Amino acid sequence: MAAATKNVEEIRSRVFLGEFGVKNVHTTDFPGNYPSYDDTWNMQEFQKNFRIDVVNLDENSMEFDMVGIDAAIANAFRRILLAEVPTMAIERVFIYNNTSIVQDEVLAHRLGLVPIRADPRLFEYKNPGEESADEEASEIDTIQLQLKIKCSRNPRASKDSSDPKELYLNHMVYSGDLKWVPIGNQADVFADSGIGPVHDDILLAQLRPGQELDILMHCVKGLGKDHAKFSPVATASYRLLPEISLLEPVEGEKAERLKTCFSKGVIDLEDVHGTGKKLAKVVNSRLDTCSREVLRHNDLKDVVKLGRVRDHFIFSVESTGVLPPDVLVHEAVKVLMSKCQTFLNELNSVDME
Known part of the structure; x- marks a missing residue:
């Protein structure tokens, strides 16, 4: 009975990679899937097992482990990061002059996709359907940017030069040319915020002498589910933690081949008691990409067990800045x-009825 219970626990907690498919794929912890096995959800067990471990964190990217949750919850985090965390982005583009070869609508689309450095938590959503005319822009819901640039010939350029960088001034228009124009008291409130484009080197247009751009832009608060320009992440993904087990000792030439079947750093070779014979050892399963290359070798595929821990998610989040x-x-x-609280409120209102 104990062995059967242990087997069910392994099935519930692991996904195994076979030669021609994936075994034991379960996407839910919903109780009742396994006869004669008590898998009732327990709050105390969840609190004891759940944890978040930050593996790497820098200015623009983050890798962390989320352990002890269901795949549905992990995917909810991913989808929320992509589509429901608000940001500020250019929504209205007022083009007063555009004599470049870039059409107005193409230029407006390019401007909309430029990531804007501004904390959306400090702004309110703009009222739906409200016209964003210049005089109606409010300091509580709008950031105003301006692009005013004109290309001219460089009087100091060499007569024999053919390089546009030397011949012309302001012929390359970058996102760094966007200037913040404070509305109301924004200059005081956001004096230290550094509002503007995240990156200054995004190419927007190329000009030639006499061509110019005179554009005013309004940035508003929005969600990625309404338009991709509001999505705060470049990537937000997760994968299950790989688990590699050697079912028997692998030595010599087989160990060398086994090492080459996995990503660098997964398998290491150690000397067996100073005899010079190499023994394969699993060092870091996390680095494996689960390519299943080892299953192509007839003498190796039965000595390795490939799996993934079903409730251990490795998240990678890359911010747009x-x-x-x-x-x-x-x-x-x-x-x-907030979503959970809304759902609970709805349940309570149904019960009261």
């Missing part, structure tokens, strides 16, 4: 909590 990645994850948690 509008907010640090750890702040984005924190905001995603808050959004999920």
Whole structure:
């Protein structure tokens, strides 16, 4: 009975990679899937097992482990990061003069996709359907940017030069040319915020002498599910933690081949008691990409067990730069909590009826 229970626990907690498919794929912890096995959800067990371990964190990217949750919850975090954490982006583009070869609508689309460094938590959503005329822009819901640039010939350029960089001035228009124009008291409130494009080197247009751009832009608060320009992440993905087990000792030439079947750093070779014979050892399964290359070798495929831990998710979050990645994850948690609270309120209202 104990052996059967242990077998069911392994099936529930692991996904195994076979030669021609994947075994034991389960996407839910919903109780009752396994006869004669008590898999009732327990709050105390969940609190004991759940954890988040930050593996790597820098200015624009973050890798962390989320352990002890169901795949549905992990995917909810991913989808919220992509589509439901608000940011500020260019929504209205007022083109007063555009004599470049780039059409107005193409230029407006390019401008809309430029990531804007501004904390959306400090702004409110603009009222739906409200016209964004110049005089109606408010300091509480709008950031105003301006692009005013004109190309001219460089009087100091060499007569024999053919390089546009030397011949012309302001012929390359970059996102760094966008200037923040404070509305109301924004100059005082956001004096230290550094509002503007995240990157200054995004090419927007190329000009020639006499051509110019005179554009005013309004940035508003929005969600990625309404338009991709509001998505705060370049990537937000997760994968299950790989688990590699050697079922028997692998030595010599077989060990050398086994090492080449996995990603660098997964398998290492150690000397057996100073005899010079090499023994394969699993060092870091996390680095494996689960390519299943080892299954192509008839003498190796039966000595290795390939699996993934079903409730251990390795998250990778890369911010566009509008907010640090750890702040984005924190905001995603808050959004999920808000959704849960809304659902509970609906249940309570049904019960009261």
